[in-house]
Amino acid sequence: MIVAFSVAPSGTPSPNSPSPGEGDASLHNAVAAAVAVVRESGLPNRTDSMFTTIEGEWDEVFAVVKAATEAVGQFGSRVSLVLKADIRPGHSGELDGKVERLEAALEARSS
Numbered sequence: 010m011i012v013a014f015s016v017a018p019s020g021t022p023s024p025n026s027p028s029p030g031e032g033d034a035s036l037h038n039a040v041a042a043a044v045a046v047v048r049e050s051g052l053p054n055r056t057d058s059m060f061t062t063i064e065g066e067w068d069e070v071f072a073v074v075k076a077a078t079e080a081v082g083q084f085g086s087r088v089s090l091v092l093k094a095d096i097r098p099g100h101s102g103e104l105d106g107k108v109e110r111l112e113a114a115l116e117a118r119s120s
Contacts, residue, residue: 010096014093016091017040044056053065099115
C-alpha cells in the first residue's frame with residue numbers, strides 16, 4: 010500500500026514543546042519531527058512540499074503514521090492528520106512505479 014499523509018500541530022504548544030515561544034507560524038520543526046520518524050522507519054518514502062508518501066504493508070505503514078503523528082503532537086495541543094491511501098495487495102515498488110508509468114505516458118504523447 011501507498012499512503013500519502015500530512016500532519017500538523019495546532020493549538021498552544023506546551024512549555025515542554027521542542028520549540029516553545031518560537032513565535033513563528035512556520036511548521037517546519039514539527040514537519041521535520043514527522044519526516045524523521047518516516048525516514049528512520051526504513052520504508053520507501055518521499056516528501057514534497059505538501060505530503061509525505063510511504064510504502065509498505067498496512068500494519069507497518071500505519072505504525073509509522075501513528076508515530077509521526079505522535080511526534081508532531083509535541084508541538085501543539087491538537088494534531089490534524091490528512092491521509093490518502095492506495096491499497097493494492099500484491100504490489101510493491103509502486104512509489105516509483107506509478108511515477109515511471111506516468112512519465113512514459115507523457116513521453117509517448119510528445120512523440
